[in-house]
Structures are given as structure tokens and as C-alpha cells.
Amino acid sequence: xxxxxxxxxxxxxPLSWYLAVALILFAIGTIGVLTRRNALVVxxxxxxxxxxxxxxxxxxxxxxxxMDGHVVTFFxxxxxxxxxxxxxxxxxxxxxxxxxxNVDSMTALRN
Amino acid sequence: MVDDLLxxxxxxxxxxxxxxxLLVGVFAPAGSFKGWLAFLTSFGFLAALGACYxxxxxxxxxxxFSSQSFHYSLTxxxxxxxxxxxxxxxxxxxxxxxxxxxxxxxxxxxxxxxxIAFSALGMMIMVMAADxxxxxxxxxVMSISIYILAGFKRDSSFxxxxxxxxxxxxxxxxxxxxxxxxxxxxxxxxxxxxxxxLAVAGGDAHSELALFGMVMLIVAFGFKIxxxxxxxxxxxxxxxxxxxxxxxxxxxxxxxxxxALARLLLTCFGAPEYRDGSAVSWETLIVILAVISxxxxxxxxxxQKNLKRMLAYSAIAHTGYxxxxxxxxxxxxxxxxxxxxxxxxxxxxxxxxxxxxVAAFGVAAAVGARGVEDAGEEAYAGLAGRxxxxxxxxxxxxxxxxxxxxxxxxxxxxTLFGELLSSGGGEYLWLVVVAVVNSVVSAYYYLRVVxxxxxxxESAEKPIALxxxxxxxxxxxxxxxxxxxxxIMPNKAINASTRAxxxxxxxxxxxxxxxxxxxxxxxxxxxxxxxxxxxx
Numbered sequence: 001x002x003x004x005x006x007x008x009x010x011x012x013x014p015l016s017w018y019l020a021v022a023l024i025l026f027a028i029g030t031i032g033v034l035t036r037r038n039a040l041v042v043x044x045x046x047x048x049x050x051x052x053x054x055x056x057x058x059x060x061x062x063x064x065x066x067m068d069g070h071v072v073t074f075f076x077x078x079x080x081x082x083x084x085x086x087x088x089x090x091x092x093x094x095x096x097x098x099x100x101x102n103v104d105s106m107t108a109l110r111n
Numbered sequence: 112m113v114d115d116l117l118x119x120x121x122x123x124x125x126x127x128x129x130x131x132x133l134l135v136g137v138f139a140p141a142g143s144f145k146g147w148l149a150f151l152t153s154f155g156f157l158a159a160l161g162a163c164y165x166x167x168x169x170x171x172x173x174x175x176f177s178s179q180s181f182h183y184s185l186t187x188x189x190x191x192x193x194x195x196x197x198x199x200x201x202x203x204x205x206x207x208x209x210x211x212x213x214x215x216x217x218x219x220x221x222x223x224x225x226x227i228a229f230s231a232l233g234m235m236i237m238v239m240a241a242d243x244x245x246x247x248x249x250x251x252v253m254s255i256s257i258y259i260l261a262g263f264k265r266d267s268s269f270x271x272x273x274x275x276x277x278x279x280x281x282x283x284x285x286x287x288x289x290x291x292x293x294x295x296x297x298x299x300x301x302x303x304x305x306x307x308x309l310a311v312a313g314g315d316a317h318s319e320l321a322l323f324g325m326v327m328l329i330v331a332f333g334f335k336i337x338x339x340x341x342x343x344x345x346x347x348x349x350x351x352x353x354x355x356x357x358x359x360x361x362x363x364x365x366x367x368x369x370x371a372l373a374r375l376l377l378t379c380f381g382a383p384e385y386r387d388g389s390a391v392s393w394e395t396l397i398v399i400l401a402v403i404s405x406x407x408x409x410x411x412x413x414x415q416k417n418l419k420r421m422l423a424y425s426a427i428a429h430t431g432y433x434x435x436x437x438x439x440x441x442x443x444x445x446x447x448x449x450x451x452x453x454x455x456x457x458x459x460x461x462x463x464x465x466x467x468x469v470a471a472f473g474v475a476a477a478v479g480a481r482g483v484e485d486a487g488e489e490a491y492a493g494l495a496g497r498x499x500x501x502x503x504x505x506x507x508x509x510x511x512x513x514x515x516x517x518x519x520x521x522x523x524x525x526t527l528f529g530e531l532l533s534s535g536g537g538e539y540l541w542l543v544v545v546a547v548v549n550s551v552v553s554a555y556y557y558l559r560v561v562x563x564x565x566x567x568x569e570s571a572e573k574p575i576a577l578x579x580x581x582x583x584x585x586x587x588x589x590x591x592x593x594x595x596x597x598x599i600m601p602n603k604a605i606n607a608s609t610r611a612x613x614x615x616x617x618x619x620x621x622x623x624x625x626x627x628x629x630x631x632x633x634x635x636x637x638x639x640x641x642x643x644x645x646x647x
Contacts, residue, residue, distance in 0.1 A: 030283075046279075046282045046283065049286035050285075052286075053293050056290070059297075063297070064297075064300035066301075068244075068300075072247075075244060079285075083255060083278075086258050087278055094272065097272075098268070103279075106275060106276065109269060109346075
């Protein structure tokens with residue numbers, strides 16, 4: 001570690017701040033998934049959730065000074081891309097049937 | 112290196128089959144019959160089953176990979192192999208039900224078989240995963256394939272909608288799982304399950320972070336295995352997805368989820384304080400989930416008119432019974448004996464559940480293939496007259512799910528409840544009573560299906576044509592016969608699943624496994640400092 005980096009890490013923002021930001025982001029994403037009616041906005045909220053988790057992984061990786069968290073983050077980014085691809089395709093499928101991407105319009109299955 | 116490839120041969124076979132199906136799909140002319148791919152994929156599943164069988168005899172309890180090939184991300188033990196076998200059996204039979212079902216639904220695409228293979232691959236890796244990253248990626252491979260399969264009938268709003276609902280809740284659950292992994296990692300500084308277990312047991316872990324991570328992991332798995340109160344997606348998805356997919360989804364996801372959950376909890380949070388000690392123990396959470404799942408699933412199943420929807424609620428109830436198997440372990444003082452019990456209860460019950468559900472959903476596929484998508488009870492009226500064999504298979508499936516003697520489901524319940532009673536010194540007597548009462552209640556909706564099939568007459572105005580499909584009949588017949596075989600002669604299967612549980616003793620107990628492996632190979636002792644990992 002170079003002296004510059006060492007001095008930076010001494011004055012670095014403490015771990016709990018990163019975790020607080022991540023948990024706030026996670027809460028925002030959760031509220032988005034649960035309350036928003038537009039399927040596309042729900043997909044965006046899921047992305048916020050995943051990025052909130054990425055932030056915690058990076059903060060913990062930095063805290064523990066090992067690479068596991070960084071590696072996980074890369075995998076999460078890749079998986080999020082795959083999920084988004086499937087999610088957008090499903091939104092298109094829903095739109096072809098309902099002419100709407102409102103999740104409230106999905107009422108075919110209900111008893 | 113080559114030896115290690117042999118050790119993962121079931122995974123390789125399934126991967127290759129998936130890729131082959133995908134390639135064939137590109138070159139096969141559009142609109143041609145793709146059912147023959149089902150036989151190819153089934154052959155792959157059979158070969159993988161054979162490979163699992165070979166490996167079962169090759170490995171002593173908890174064999175490790177011989178080099179650093181997979182960076183200790185997989186555990187090869189009898190527990191994983193047994194669950195791989197259950198998953199492959201489910202995949203094999205569910206694939207055969209699709210051969211003529213998909214053309215009848217006008218969605219005969221080669222990708223179907225590739226996606227079945229890939230999701231089976233994800234499930235198999237899930238039950239073998241030895242670190243949390245592998246677990247997450249495997250779970251996503253499984254989930255994303257299943258999302259697509261649930262929406263496979265693209266011109267049906269039912270199917271598309273069920274896929275969308277599953278996708279939204281599933282990806283939410285994945286995010287919660289990741290949060291759990293992240294905080295467990297934060298508490299211990301490692302993503303290897305064994306090292307997490309050592310850190311937690313040794314008191315090196317930050318206990319609040321670890322506890323938060325554990326709760327989040329249980330919640331996320333609760334979504335995947337359809338435990339109440341995280342079951343909201345289950346009825347809609349089971350009803351809307353094509354019947355052949357639902358059959359696979361019901362059995363595969365459950366087996367994989369329970370396998371991964373058992374390994375995760377026992378390996379990472381096996382320390383007494385997370386079981387029955389001072390902190391919130393996972394035992395408590397599992398008891399709560401089990402009771403809510405059993406009661407909610409059974410009560411809501413009573414009102415269902417649609418077989419697929421009824422089976423969805425029955426799946427929730429069975430999640431409740433299966434969760435009880437996880438409790439057998441901590442309740443006993445003798446670790447090895449207790450883990451025997453876990454294997455006998457969990458793996459054998461999953462096997463019985465798999466066979467019964469494959470048969471039931473196979474019949475649902477045959478009945479619902481032409482025209483009627485959300486076939487209610489009336490579609491099954493007079494089934495005994497129209498097709499005695501399917502009606503008989505449906506009866507056996509229902510009796511097995513209910514737990515009537517001479518079926519595998521009875522032996523499963525008997526083993527599971529008996530072991531829970533004997534291992535806890537009567538601590539869980541009340542839970543077993545709740546489960547038995549629930550089983551009695553479930554007789555109402557299981558037997559009603561049988562009654563409709565045998566007693567009622569076919570509706571005259573709109574008779575429903577059954578799907579004529581030899582592979583489907585073979586799959587349903589094999590599932591029904593195996594249900595009877597395992598119900599009448601369960602000894603071999605119970606012994607095998609007991610052995611599976613026994614191997615989980617070694618691979619999940621950080622003390623014994625870590626010590627045994629480190630004696631042979633010093634490079635992967637659990638005392639690797641975080642600094643060393645960073646520099647490697």
C-alpha cells in the first residue's frame with residue numbers, strides 16, 4: 001500500500017456510513033418494488049436493490065481487506081444484466097396481452 | 112484435474128445436453144416437431160443419474176476435490192448426490208410429459224428442453240455449493256431459466272402473467288438473498304461456507320451482522336421454497352405456468368432449495384447459539400415458518416377448485432412438513448445420529464414428494480392440454496371412465512401426498528415425524544401433533560379429486576379431450592409405480608437417504624470437515640488469514 005493510499009484509508013469514511021447508505025438504497029428499492037404500479041419502474045427498483053447490495057459488498061471487502069466481495073460484485077452485475085434481459089422480455093409479453101405495463105392490470109390469475 | 116472433471120460429470124452431462132438442445136433449436140426448421148429433443152434430453156438426464164450412481168459408490172462420505180480446480184466452491188458428498196438424483200429424476204419425468212403437451216399448446220420450441228436442462232444444472236449446483244457465491248449464481252441459473260419456462264406459452268396471458276409475477280417476487284428474493292450473503296460476509300470476512308461456520312463457531316464473527324445475514328438468508332429461501340408467509344407467488348405461478356413446467360418447478364426448486372438451505376444452515380450457523388442458545392436461533396424461525404406454512408397451505412387448499420392451484424397450496428403445506436426435517440438436527444445431543452435422521456426425513460420425503468407431484472402434474476397436463484387452460488374440477492369428472500390408467504396414477508399421487516400407507520408419502524411422513532419425536536426428547540411433540548392434524552385436514556381436498564375422477568360423470572355438454580401421449584403415460588406410470596415401490600419396500604431408499612444425511616455430518620460440521628481436509632491438504636485450512644487471501 002502506498003503512503004498516499006494509507007493516509008487515505010486512515011481518514012476514510014467509516015464502514016457504518018456505507019452500510020447506512022446501502023440500507024437506505026435497499027429500503028428505497030423495496031418500497032419501489034412493493035408500491036410502484038409500472039412494471040418498468042419495478043424492474044428499476046430491483047436494480048436499485050442489487051446495487052445497494054453491491055455497495056455493502058464493496059464496503060465489507062474494503063473493511064476486511066480481501067477480494068471476495070469484489071468478485072461477488074462482478075458476478076452480481078452479470079446476473080443483474082441477465083435478469084434485466086428476461087424481465088424486459090416479460091414486460092413486452094405482458095404489454096402484448098394487456099396493452100399496458102401496469103402491474104394492476106395483471107388480473108387473469110386471481111380467485 | 113481430469114479426476115475432478117469426472118467428479119462433476121453429472122453437471123457436465125446436463126450442461127452439454129442443454130447446449131445441444133439449444134444448437135439444434137437454431138438449425139431445426141421452424142414449426143417442425145421438437146419432441147424428439149425431449150428423448151435426447153431425457154437420455155442426458157438418465158446418463159447424469161447413472162453418473163450420480165457411480166459417484167455415490169466412488170465417494171466415501173464427503174469426498175473433496177483433489178486439487179484447487181474449483182477453488183473449493185463445490186462439495187461432493189452423498190447428500191448432494193442424493194438430491195441431484197431426486198432433481199434429475201424429476202427433470203427426466205417432467206421432460207417426458209412435455210413431448211406432446213407443448214405442440215398441443217402451440218409452443219413447441221427447442222429452447223424448452225435447453226431451459227429444463229439449464230435449470231436442472233442450477234439446482235444440482237445449488238445442492239453441491241460450498242461457498243455463497245456459487246450458491247447465488249446457481250440459484251440464479253435455476254431461477255432465470257424457470258422464469259422463462261413459466262412464461263413459455265407466449266400467446267397465453269395466464270402464462271405470461273405468471274412468469275411476470277414470479278419474476279418480480281423472485282428477483283426481490285434474490286436481492287434479499289444477496290443482502291444476507293453480504294452481511295454474512297461482512298460478519299466473517301469470507302464467503303466460503305466452511306470458513307463462515309468456523310468463524311461463527313469460534314466466536315470470531317460479528318454476531319449482530321451474522322444474525323441479520325442469517326435471517327435474510329432464511330427469508331430469501333422462504334420465498335424460493337414457497338414457505339408461508341412468503342408464498343404469495345405460488346398459487347398464481349403454479350396455475351398459470353404450463354403444466355409440464357409446473358411439475359418440474361414444484362419438485363426441482365423445492366429439492367434444490369431445501370438441499371441448499373439445509374447445507375447452509377448446518378454449515379454456517381451450526382453453532383449452538385444460533386440453534387437454541389441465547390441469540391435468535393434459526394430453529395425458532397424454522398418452527399414459525401413450518402407451522403404457518405402447514406396451516407395456511409392446508410386451509411387455503413380446501414377452497415380450491417383448480418387442481419394446479421390446489422397443488423400449489425399443497426406444495427406450501429408440504430414445505431411446512433419438510434421444514435420440520437431441519438429441526439431434527441439441533442434437537443438431538445448426539446450430532447451424528449441426529450444427522451442420520453435429517454437424511455432419512457428430508458431426502459426420502461423429497462423423493463416421495465417428487466414422484467407424487469410429477470404424476471399429478473402429468474395428469475394435469477394430459478387433461479389441460481387441449482383448449483381449456485384453467486381447467487377446473489369438472490375437467491377431471493369421469494376420468495376413470497375415460498382413461499383408467501391416468502385416473503389410477505392420479506389416485507396414487509393424491510394418496511401419497513396425503514400419506515396413506517403403502518405409498519411413499521406415508522413412509523416419508525412416518526420417518527420424518529418419528530425422527531423428530533425421537534430426536535428431541537419430546538420437545539417437538541406439539542409440532543408433530545400440528546402436522547398430523549394438518550395431514551388429516553388435507554384428506555378433504557386430496558380425496559375430493561379422487562372422488563371427482565371416479566364418482567362423477569363426464570360433463571355431457573363440453574367433454575374435454577385428453578392428450579394422447581405415450582411418453583406422458585410412461586412418465587406418469589413410472590412415477591406412480593415408483594411411489595408404490597418406495598411405499599412398500601422403502602428400506603433401500605431410506606438407507607440411502609440416511610447415508611446422505613450422515614455425509615452431511617462431515618461436510619457441514621466445520622470442526623470435523625475442516626480438520627479432516629486440512630490433515631490431507633494444508634493449503635485449504637480454515638485458518639487462512641484475510642491478508643493472505645487478498646494477496647493471492
